[in-house]
Amino acid sequence: MKNSKIEISGWSLLAGIGAPVLIVLLLVSCSSEVDLQPPQEFAGLENLTIYPLDKEEVSEVQFEPLASYAGDGGSSGFRIADIAVDSDRRVFIANSEINRIHVFSEDGSQLGLLGNEGSGPGQFLAIRKMDTDDENLYVYDTGLLAMQVFRLEDYRLTERFSLYLNVEEEEEFSQMRPSSFHLRSDGSFLVPFTPLFTADNQDDTLQAHFYPMNRDGELISVSTFSHEMAEYLFGEYEGNPVAMPSPYSGRSLLRVGNEDQIFANWTEDLLVRVYDSNGQYLRAFYHPLRKAALDSEELLERFQAEWQRFLILSYEAPAIWPVVQEMVIDDLNRIWIATITDEPTVYQWWVMDEYGEPLANFEWPVTRMVREVFGEDLYAEERIGPNESIVIRYRTEF
Secondary structure (H helix, E strand, O other): OOOEEEEEEEEEEEOOOOOEEEEEEEEOOOHHHOOOOOOHHHOOOOOEEEOOOOHHHOEEOEEEEEEEEOEHHHOEOEOEEEEEEOOOOOEEEEEOOOOEEEEEOOOOOEEEEEOEEOOOOOEEOOEEEEEEOOOEEEEEEOOOOEEEEEEOOOOOEEEEEEOOOOOOOOHHHOOEEEOOOEEOOOOOEEEEEEEOOEOOEOOOEEEEEEEEEOOOOOEOOOOOEEEEEEEEEEEEEOOEEEEEEOOOOOEEEEEEOOOOOEEEEEOOOEEEEEEOOOOOEEEEEEEOOOOOEOOHHHHHHOOOOHHHHHHHHHOOOOOEOOOEEEEEEOOOOOEEEEEOOOOOOEEEEEEEOOOOOEEEEEEEEOOEEEEEEEOOEEEEEEEEEOOEEEEEEEEEEO
């Protein structure tokens, strides 16, 4: 059965100042198991498009493994903090176990190591995020609260600046710290500032405030927008305060596309809001999906630390999992989203265009996660042991 468009009455929305626009649905044969009406909390969204998802209506992604990126000649993995890929398809893997960056050629040959552990120029304490443009590798370290910029031509450190030093005296930043960054097309950064955990700051849901900053670590303007981070579990274990992100509640996924548009998802539903580079809302799309049941015993098996198990048992877990597990935006502004399934070892992945229309799908084990996609080349992190992963490059076709 081919997709056919229908108009759903009762869900007309105003698109800005113009005429009312009716939400368009793709009606598919197997969607009867899922309620097509969006949750009531989404009823006020303008420019909302709804697409039921059907695996039979889109192509299945085909994969051809091309190269692997691992240590000791391919026999060992890394404790991966982040990965980045440049325009020459060199792969940079931040190894949090040794606080260094492994550099690989396109074919998987290791070219060397970048930096070492420490607090000086070119050194790292806790790499959080990396990204590249045509000339540079950008590395943000939450231990140093600093951005370091390395020239791709020769890996030379060319810039080092704090994302906090120029704002630490301002009262609104006294209980927040920069937690990551998003590189924008003009070379500036969109920086989320997140609250510190203190005895007086134990909100179940914490918000990140996003600020545009320049290459001197200075604010360009006031906060662009705020977005919920995650729901947290708090408690006291053996006399010490402890906290962890809730493993079964919603959390924020925020990604920046290649035109600086911001894609934001709260993982309880497959609803993605799209904002412009200044944080102004543009549109949203929603995919109704049946939610998977949560098994409390299976959840506990995922955690070995006694304090984490204590926290989980201190709260009543919901009956269902959040729908979305990961979201990646590729260089063509396609969106790759992993969703939960009834099988705890498998995620269902969907590929969509920037407006949310489904393009393709595939199933992968939960131990293999999409991290970067450039054209037809996809880079996945594959877990091969406890706290040990490698990166594999695949050629994709769909």
